[in-house]
Amino acid sequence: MSLFGLLTINDFFHAEVAAVVAQLAVVLGGIGVVGYLTVARKWGYVWREWLTSLSPMRIGVMYLLLSAVMLVRGAIDAGLMRTQQAIPVEFLSPEHFAQIFTAHGVIMIFFVAMPFMFGLINCIVPLQIGAKDVAFPLLNSVGFWLTFAGAMLVNLSLVAGEFAATGWLAYPPLSELEYSPGVGVDYYIWALQIAGVGTLLSGINFIVTITTMREKGMRWMQMPMFVWTTFASMLMIIFAFPVLTATLTMLSLDRLLDMHFFTSTLGGNAMMYVNLIWAWGHPEVYILILPAFGIYSEVVSTFSQKRLFGYTSMVVATMCISVLAFAVWLHHFFTMGAGADVNAFFGIMTVAISIPTGVKVFNWLFTMFRGRIIFATPMLWFMGFLFTFVIGGMTGVLLSIPAADYQLHNSLFLVAHFHNMIIGGVLFGFFAGLTYWFPKIFGFTLHEGLGKATFWLWLVGFLVAFMPLYALGLMGATRRVADAAWLPIYQPLFMLAFVGMLIIGVAFAVQVWQLAYSIYNRKKLQADANPWGGKGLEWQVSSPAPIIGERHPLGVLTGILSLVGGFALVWQIWWVVILSLVILVALYIRNSFTTHLHHE
């Protein structure tokens, strides 16, 4: 066994131009950040005020930054795929294309959407329930740094070796050693294992926070909708994420120790993996969208200048969705050969989710009814969401009908559907929340005009990029192929989708400009405690909200050691794995003697 495990010098050399550019971007980006902090002598400040901070506001902002950085990478991946599918020249090999669509899915779900969600939750939920902090501040920091380590591990795969080329859920037997002998799948496994533990810890933290730390007098049925939906989402996390951890553990045992949970031979069964991964995977999408629903409820009420309609049925609908979301996972594989009774049952359960979801839609609409609607940017995001969401909901119901799904499954229709939900539902919601609460987090509002421009570009870009995919699906085009336009009849629609991608690119650019412009003009855009006329407790404290919290290095050290240990696990550098594990355990034992981490 060599000192560096499987890692050799050759793993740092890539054959393809696109891969080398990506590698250089990561390396130079890393050198750039470290170099700037060193030259500007900012390390002390960053260490004290950010890296070791236990303030939920600071941790929230770090989540948002992580999400933004990873969004850039996920979006570049998307741009590469759309370009490759629109033009006949092969500039990405099929193997590299597969790594890119795998990374795109993993990054967008785990390292963009999840940190975006936890960022907003950290910044806002404590304020909304009148708590100074979360229940377990140190655990909160550990949770963030584990997520960070997972994200960095995915980025390291651009520098050394490769990423999984299996699709974002890494179905076996393709993800087994037999068909994926490289380290790509191992990067995938350990990045998700590390980040997944972080998510689970954060989920527990917020359940306890919301349960025990509400201001005196705030009863359950007086909690703001964002707090309710966060609570539901966190409950789902503690039920769903252990399934992910167990599933990936079994896959890693197959790969490392020659076990046979999911292999083709010796009693392994790949169908078991598909069941388990979706038993996590389907709840996961509701974990993401429920908090977005909560944001919409806050936004529509504030900007209609009216109380939220049907609060009680909103709460009931939220909890219904979180329960039903665990009883539908089989709709991801109606085509695997289950009997008609089983397929029909899961189809009907899936359609049943549209009842509480429909109730939410009507409650939002009737919050607008007899209101005085202000079309501020967050309200536009809400309306854009509702418009696209009913389309996505409709196509979702079509996919839930097993006999229709035999045709629609794995087609671009499916791809269009889930982007419809994740972009139109989740991302628009988080953008609405970010714009709405930005003054509370940073003390100044984002420029409204540029915000509205961003919204319209996003909406148009989304429609132009994804509506053609619905049509392509109905024409019989499948997902995950580099030369997707292999039938000439597909070509015009792929070109249209490419144009949509360009419009989204412009939307991104305007969004960055909006942020830069607003930071530069932050004096002029300074906000008072309640710039929108919101009714929640968060609007009672100053803008920006005060930073409360102690400092502790355990979180960031956990992150660093997990990243090093994770990297060593990928490359099977066992002495480093053991060393980082020993240091980690020692740190936690030492820390368990500390009793002073309390503050009032």
Place this chain on the structure above:
Amino acid sequence: MFPLLQGSGSIANAEGALIIQATFLMLIVVVPVLFLLFFFAWRYRTSNTKAKYVPNWHNSKMDELIWWAVPLEIVLVIGALIWQSSHTLDPRVPITSDQPAITIQAVALPHKWLFIYPAEGVATINELRVPVDAPLRFEITADAPMNSLWIPALGGQVYAMTGMVNTLYLVANSPGIYPGMSANYSGEGFADMRFNVHAVPRADFDSWLADTKAARGSKLTAYNYDMLRALGAIQPGYYGAVDPTLFTSILAKYDTGMQKMNH
């Protein structure tokens, strides 16, 4: 143009009709929602001071009952549709026809599909030739990562997995050439798994069968099957004879464990 809505076989058409029917049912809710969204936004804009403004109106049991009930009704109708269509369009339900059914054993291999016609004793690679109107009974397995056999113009797909057989009935009701593929990503060579289905009159099929048996002499045996499996992307090809035990031996390759999968 849209084989999923207007296919070339009775199964595809039934599935297409189902998609259209369910879409219309949902429009009953979707159209009013979209109308209300734009109407309320326009009517209750801040500048329209003539519109009624009731900032504290926040619940109405009657109204809420309506929007729990309306989606529930539609879900009941769609639920019935799901139950009924899941059974009638179950991929393993035989198709009734006056024509005799043809069994095709489809094996997903790296880069290619192998189609064995057990009764006829021939096999093809990445190409299918079938008589119009004859029910096609696909017996699908894999000697590769998980794939999915999909011929959009003829109907829905079913997964191909090692050591198991999934059954899928399809039919082509008009002559033509229909693209087929693997729909489930299976690694390197996934994009090579495309093939054309030539649906031809029964007489043409019979003469193709005779030609294939006569002209393309090589026999597909367990030995050259292994060589075939190891090949990368290849052109469509034919075997005039097939070892009759080949399909079962492909399945048996994976029958090494304690558990038996029964299908």
